[in-house]
Amino acid sequence: MDFSIGEDRQMLVDTLSRYLADKADWKAREAALESEAGFDKDMWAGMAELGILGALFGEEAGGFGGSPFDIGVVFGEVGRGLPTGPFLATLLAGKLLEAAGDSETLGNVIAGASIATFAHHPAVGADGSVAPQATASGAGDSWTLSGAKGVVDYLGSADIVVVTAETGNGLGAFLVETGAAGVSVRDYPLVDGGAAGELTLDNAPARLLTGDSAAIDAALASGVVATAWEAAAVMEVLRDQTLEYLRTRKQFGIPIGKFQALQHRMATVALEIEQARSAAINAAANFDKGAAQRDRFGAAAMYTVGKVGRLVAEEAIQMHGGIGMTWELPLSHYAKRLTMLGHVMGDEDEHLARFIELGAQETNRAA
Structure with missing residues (x-):
């Protein structure tokens, strides 16, 4: 069986490897860990400019890859270089933006003009109790969300959050702006570097991306x-x-x-x-x-x-x-x-x- 990743993906790997070696060496990582954001925003913008983020998504959504092996080789290099940044959050949020056909919002994320994250797991209290699933109410273009989400990657730096919430007809995915009314953010550093946060929503305005749990x-x-x-x-x-x-x-x-x-x-x-x-x-x-x-x-x-x-x-x-x-x-x-x-x-x-x-x-x- 041929386990080679192919010439195009190898070029992607080589480009990302060189970039991380140049812009995200160990001193740069230490500086990023001490920063308020928990990652180097200039490094992130440079990756967007190189098209690395675009490799995670298909051409119809404004990317140039998006296959499982494209995703795999990018995250393999992230593992080797160990830079901090909202890599997984961008992938998860972006895949739902892609599924919704929201190429404009996703295009801004791919270009590095907007930082996206993904809020899926309910918050957990100090006593170990799990908060109820976030709920959504509304219809059409008018929705509001209430609930709490925990350990949301790089929440303090995010401009937008893709949030999963119960609609009454199953789980849906919604787009929320972090600066909107009813949105509360508490961020903190993580033990392995980087940052995360707790997201609290109190009738926060949201836009439905998809009601398809698939x-x-x-x-x-x-x-x-x-x-x-x-x-x-x-x-x-x-x-x-x-x-x-x-x-x-x-x-x-x-x-x-x-x-x-x-x-x-x-x-x-x-x-x-x-x-x-x-x-x-x-x-x-x-x-x-x-x-x-x-x-x-x-x-x-x-x-x-x-x-x-x-x-x-x-x-x-x-x-x-x-x-x-x-x-x-x-x-x-x-x-x-x-x-x-x-x-x-x-x-x-x-x-x-x-x-x-x-x-x-x-x-x-x-x-």
Whole structure:
């Protein structure tokens, strides 16, 4: 089987890799983490100018890509470079703008003139209680939303938010401007870098994008592909950094990589990473083969990257020893990001349960 990404996608990868190496090196990342926004807005504008954001969406929506593999290669480079920014939020919000045919709003997002984010999960209180699903009331072009959403990526920097809310006829997606009446924002930094926030809506004016829950499911599925590819890339970076450390760190006068026990552990890590990479490729390859197959392979990928990601992060830190936890070492940042990626689109337990459920449904249909 041919696993090459093709000449056009390789050019995209090379362009993004060079740009991140030039504009988002480690010093730039540290400066971005200390900024109020949590990411470098000039870097983001430069990516938009290069057309990187356009690779996430189809030509009819003003982009030039939009396939699962286009999404995958972009997020793979994001994983390797580890820049902060509303990458996943832009993809999820943009996919719903694309589904709604709102090329004007999406065009501004692709051009970097507007920052978009996506609010889907209800807010969680300090006591662990989950807020009710946001609700929408209205009809036609006149809607209002009420409710609370939690951990909304880069909410403090967003101009627009795509919000999911219950309409009475199922879940719908709505466009809300962050500066509108009835919109309250509380932002905060995240442990892996970047920022998020809590969104509170009190009869906030909104525009209906789609009342089709299938469109929301498809957008979330694209987020699963992106997360799986990013996680696999982060794992590869952690593997390479750990191998380099094992070659250079000496004990008893020899590199610790000569110790057979560590060699066996690294062999296990390498094999598991290949499994995670294969699962991410499968998620992309099966994306357009029907919702059931798409979601089943997506759940398998997220379960795998969650399980393997935890192993890779733990082994990388343990083999580095105490230095592996220090802020100054990039490895600790990659490990934190990998841990977060195991949860942003649902954790491994959730996806394992979903995989089993989808498999049972497929068996029942075949019977």
